[in-house]
Ligand code: 5AD
């Protein structure tokens with residue numbers, strides 16, 4: 001940083017004189033990273049822009065996990081190029097940056113096809129954004145940073161600045177993945193597993209609570225592999241970290257996502273039983289129900305292992321609801337193997353789940369594996385799986401009707417006099433109530449269930465009768 005050239009006129013403007021627009025695609029980790037990039041740039045005078053049209057800098061934070069990422073990026077870049085040119089014609093400059101996993105995987109290709117991009121930066125280099133901006137503005141050529149530096153980016157990022165009043169917050173505690181599932185780009189784009197020290201996590205959590213957060217979701221590509229330095233020496237696992245977080249006054253709810261079945265250890269399962277504020281909802285990707293496919297995917301667990309795990313979780317926390325990820329049409333998947341996935345889904349009964357057609361990711365082992373499944377077959381399997389999952393979701397939502405559950409009120413509802421919140425199972429809940437309830441967890445009777453959200457009432461059904 002000390003080798004920076006003198007500030008340009010554009011950098012001497014008062015704080016927030018420049019406006020930043022960040023477009024985020026993909027996972028919650030990207031949402032978190034986008035926030036942190038904005039934090040890093042705030043001291044340079046960047047405030048939020050309403051849209052790309054009135055921004056001085058646009059960052060596209062990309063996701064590479066499934067198909068169409070690259071086409072989507074280049075089509076958005078084409079639009080931004082015209083904006084940038086119009087700006088240049090008017091004598092001002094718009095900086096254009098591409099961040100995230102597509103930047104990491106295809107940085108050179110991006111600059112070849114879109115030479116008007118100023119900065120290409122991988123997820124490990126966000127803390128260096130200020131110097132990259134200086135270099136792009138003064139060096140006159142594109143800056144590319146996609147290396148995996150030996151130090152963790154977590155060590156360099158400022159404490160998260162959270163918009164005041166945000167009742168729910170994300171907190172990244174772990175990044176990267178060493179599992180190398182044969183279909184997945186994450187180990188290549190996000191690098192090896194790195195865990196933040198417990199003290200840094202606790203400090204950020206306390207700051208989030210002080211800023212109004214009541215529910216914190218711990219994030220990581222493989223979050224339950226977290227094992228960080230303990231505050232007083234030694235090492236903690238995720239269960240221990242959750243226990244420490246649970247003691248923060250004012251914090252009402254904890255969640256973590258996303259997990260690998262192999263890292264669900266006894267201590268973590270026990271924590272689900274012992275910590276009421278650890279919400280009874282777990283996203284635990286299984287990908288397939290067929291053991292041969294699971295082995296080919298390098299998941300290193302079987303369908304039966306997964307079912308046993310679910311059974312143990314349910315013993316610890318009987319009301320736990322489950323979510324998962326599935327891939328259909330993995331290379332070589334037969335109709336019978338796909339049917340095994342449907343069987344596993346029927347056996348578990350999911351509250352919700354995500355399912356995807358297998359999409360070959362360049363550089364991953366599965367991309368060149370024999371037996372690629374034809375597109376129409378993938379589509380048919382996806383439709384069948386999604387129909388089953390949607391029916392299970394509807395059944396789960398309907399099972400809550402008439403029940404009284406805790407709802408964390410997160411904000412105003414769609415209509416006047418309405419508020420919106422979150423159930424323990426991550427469903428959106430709408431109800432009538434005053435805004436003064438925002439930030440509080442209240443008891444709500446579920447009156448109706450839609451496919452994606454619930455309608456609730458603050459009074460219990462029996463109070464309703466008494467009042468009638
Ligand atoms: N094709 C389809 N789905 C994928 N996922 C990861 N890589 C691929 C791929 N190549 C899915 C997995 C993972 C989720 C985040 O995205 O189900 O759990």
Ligand code: SF4
Nearest residue numbers: 177179180181184186
């Ligand atoms: Fe990708 Fe998750 Fe497998 Fe890691 S565990 S390689 S992030 S699918």
